[in-house]
Amino acid sequence: MVSDELLVATHISKSFGEKLVLDRVSLTVRQGETVTIIGASGSGKTTFLRCLNRLETPDAGSIRLGEEVIGGPPATEANLARQRRLFGFVFQRFNLFPHLTALQNVALGPRRVLGLPRAAAEARAARDLDRVQLSEHAHKRPSQLSGGQQQRVAIARALSMEPRIILFDEPTSALDPELVQEVLDTMRALAADGMTMVVVTHEMRFARHVADRVVFMADGRIAEEGTPAALFDTPRDPRLQRFLRHLEPAV
Amino acid sequence: MEFDWSVVRYAAPLLAAGIVMTLKVSVVACVLGLVLGLAAGLASLSSSRVLRFLVRAYVDFIRGTPLLIQIFLVFFALPVVGVRLPEFWAGVAALAINSGAYIAEITRGAVGGVERGQTEAALSIGMTQRGVLWWVLLPQAWRPMIPALTNDLITLTKNSSLLSAISVYELTRAGQAVISTHFAPFEIYLLLALYYYLLITALSFASRRIERALPTW
Numbered sequence: 001m002v003s004d005e006l007l008v009a010t011h012i013s014k015s016f017g018e019k020l021v022l023d024r025v026s027l028t029v030r031q032g033e034t035v036t037i038i039g040a041s042g043s044g045k046t047t048f049l050r051c052l053n054r055l056e057t058p059d060a061g062s063i064r065l066g067e068e069v070i071g072g073p074p075a076t077e078a079n080l081a082r083q084r085r086l087f088g089f090v091f092q093r094f095n096l097f098p099h100l101t102a103l104q105n106v107a108l109g110p111r112r113v114l115g116l117p118r119a120a121a122e123a124r125a126a127r128d129l130d131r132v133q134l135s136e137h138a139h140k141r142p143s144q145l146s147g148g149q150q151q152r153v154a155i156a157r158a159l160s161m162e163p164r165i166i167l168f169d170e171p172t173s174a175l176d177p178e179l180v181q182e183v184l185d186t187m188r189a190l191a192a193d194g195m196t197m198v199v200v201t202h203e204m205r206f207a208r209h210v211a212d213r214v215v216f217m218a219d220g221r222i223a224e225e226g227t228p229a230a231l232f233d234t235p236r237d238p239r240l241q242r243f244l245r246h247l248e249p250a251v
Numbered sequence: 252m253e254f255d256w257s258v259v260r261y262a263a264p265l266l267a268a269g270i271v272m273t274l275k276v277s278v279v280a281c282v283l284g285l286v287l288g289l290a291a292g293l294a295s296l297s298s299s300r301v302l303r304f305l306v307r308a309y310v311d312f313i314r315g316t317p318l319l320i321q322i323f324l325v326f327f328a329l330p331v332v333g334v335r336l337p338e339f340w341a342g343v344a345a346l347a348i349n350s351g352a353y354i355a356e357i358t359r360g361a362v363g364g365v366e367r368g369q370t371e372a373a374l375s376i377g378m379t380q381r382g383v384l385w386w387v388l389l390p391q392a393w394r395p396m397i398p399a400l401t402n403d404l405i406t407l408t409k410n411s412s413l414l415s416a417i418s419v420y421e422l423t424r425a426g427q428a429v430i431s432t433h434f435a436p437f438e439i440y441l442l443l444a445l446y447y448y449l450l451i452t453a454l455s456f457a458s459r460r461i462e463r464a465l466p467t468w
Contacts, residue, residue, distance in 0.1 A: 055371055077379055085377030095372035098468045099390050109376035112386050141468050154372075161376050 004031045006196050007165055012051050012061035014044075021047045023220040024061070029165065029198060034191045036199045036207040039217035040243060045200045048217070049167050052198070053087035054080060065164060085113060088158025088166035093174050094150045096142040102129060102153045103138040106160045113161070128156040132186050148179030152186050159190075166190070168199040184210075204247055208232055216240045258435040259442055262426070269425025270446055276343055276421055277408040283347035284407060285400075288354020295359045298380065306355060313352035319413050321345050326417045342414035350407045357399045361392040394465055401458035405451055412447070422446055 007029040014022040022044045029035050037045045050056040052063060054071055063070040070083050096105050106125035110116045116124065129138050132152040142150050151171055158166050168187065172180040184203060188210050191197060201207060207214050208228045215225040218239045224231060235241045295306040313321070325348070326341040336344060365388050373383040415424035426443045430436050 053375060055374065081374070081377050081379045081382075084375060087375070089372075089375035091368060091372060091375075093368055095366075095368035097369065097372070097387055097391075099466075108386060109378075112382055113377045143468055157372075157376065 005029075006031045006033075006066060007052070007198070008064045009048075009052060010062050010064075012048060012058045012063070014047055014051055014056060014058050021220050022051065022058070025217075025220070025222055026061075027198075027215065027222065029196060032194045032196055033212045034197045034199065034210055035213045035215060036201055036211040037215045037217060038201065038204070038207055038243070039223075043217040044220040045217045046169055049169050049198065049200050052167055053084050053089055055089070081113075085109070085161045086164050088155075088161060088163035090151070090154050090158055090166065090168045090171050092170040094142070094147070094154045096150055096153055096157070098142050101139050101141055102134060102145065102156075105142070105153055106156045109157065109161045124160055125156070128159045129153070131159060132156045146179055147175045148182045151175065151183045155183075155186055155190070165196040165198065168197065168201070170200055170202065172201070172203055204232070216243070218243075255435050255438050258429070258433050258438050261433070262429045262439055262442060265429055266422060266425050266442065266446060269420065269422035270450065272420055272425075273408070273411050273422040273450070276339070276346065276411045276414060276419065277404075280343045280346035280350065280407055280411070281404050283343065284350035284354060284403075287347055287351030289358055291351060291355035292358025292362070293384070295355060296362055296384070310352045310355055313349055318345070318349050318410055319416060321349055322413055322417060338414075338417050338419045342411070342417060342419045346407055346410060346414070349410070350403055353403050353406075354400065357396055357403065358392070361396045361399075362388050364395070365391050394467075397458070397462050397465065401455070401462075404458075405454055408451060408454065409447065 005028055007027070009025065009027045011024040011026055012022050013020070013024055025044070025048055027035070027048075037048070039045050047056060051058045051061075052070075057071075065083070065086055068083055068086065072079060096102075097108065100108065103122060103125050106128055107118075107121040110124050111118060111121035114121075126135065126138065129135050132155050134149060134152055134156065137145060137149060137153075142153070145153065155166075155171075171187070172183050175183065180203070184206050187197070187199070187206070191210055199206070199211070211228055213225065214228050214231045216223050216231060216235075216237065216239075218237070224235065224237045224240050231240065232244065235244055291306045291309060294302040295310075297303065322342065322345040325336065325345040326338070329336065329341070362384070369387050369391065370383050373387040378386065411421055412423040414421055415427060418424065420428075423443060426439045430439050433439075
């Protein structure tokens, strides 16, 4: 076993009703690595990501993060909640809390989950908003921020729990085109700082230039994985070849 | 038919005493009904099947039976099992139990109506279900609840007139007392209607002011 393995997902399967969405998917992510997952919609990539921090409960398979086996034992709500905060999760539609300011959004976890005193929680939130370069918007509500700014607040909210890994679920798909770059820049800076990240994305430039490794999913399985150069320049799986041809102008 | 102004002049101050009692009954029943309804609404969102079933049964019973029967049950049937409440508290309890069922449904609807992504975001930062409810869902749910709650509390105030049936000396009962001595049902019931109307109008006005003063996001 390689010692710097951080996340090891083994044979994850998941069905919704009759439909098999994930079919024994296995993935290993090393400490500090950025892995992107690409694939057509319906290929299971988002469901796989949501299984990793148990927003979806896998039907079968196991997930290990460091020394922790995710989902127990003990399989209690408290243990699962504690384990979830080892993962940051960034949603496609941001899912910021609309009734709270940017600062309060970021401070909520440290304050109510970690139990820090208010001042300490807000200091930490200020630090993380600064990290995504939104200090000057700390006291605005989400509705007063652009989509790109909202997504950066969501990234700061994930950072505030000091997670060991951050999962991104199509973080730029809900954004207007001119707002995509600021979010990708923030993510690139996190990757450069050594944050471990798994990113489901349609941004092929990000996958090519920022990721250490690219995983292509099709029909609920990993069809091909390797370095960005290997996947984009010499794809072997015919479904990947077809997928890339459709994206040609963007790559 | 002659409209008898003298009986109106005679009754107006007498009825004022009744309106004080109507207000007292309504306010106390409102507070208890809110507490009961919020608690029942939250219980119906819990993961316990027993709690959910109990709330379901409670709401079904209240919706499926007339309020007047519920009032009689509290006043006449409870003493049989050893619980004897004076008229005022029996009336207040019946109104609170009645409105609590509707408020439970309002609470369940409003909390359940918050977008699913809010729960997922809160879970993703390590909150338990209880934390999600308390810190994320409830703070977003109470504002959309206000109009429905206002409606319910207005209904409760009007329903308090049924307590005349168990001799609570509220507005309707006070009116009936005047009618029985002066035999002027037309004048007095018209006066009662006016009193209720003014009371409810004041309540609606206050609730609209409160609603406007609430923060939006």
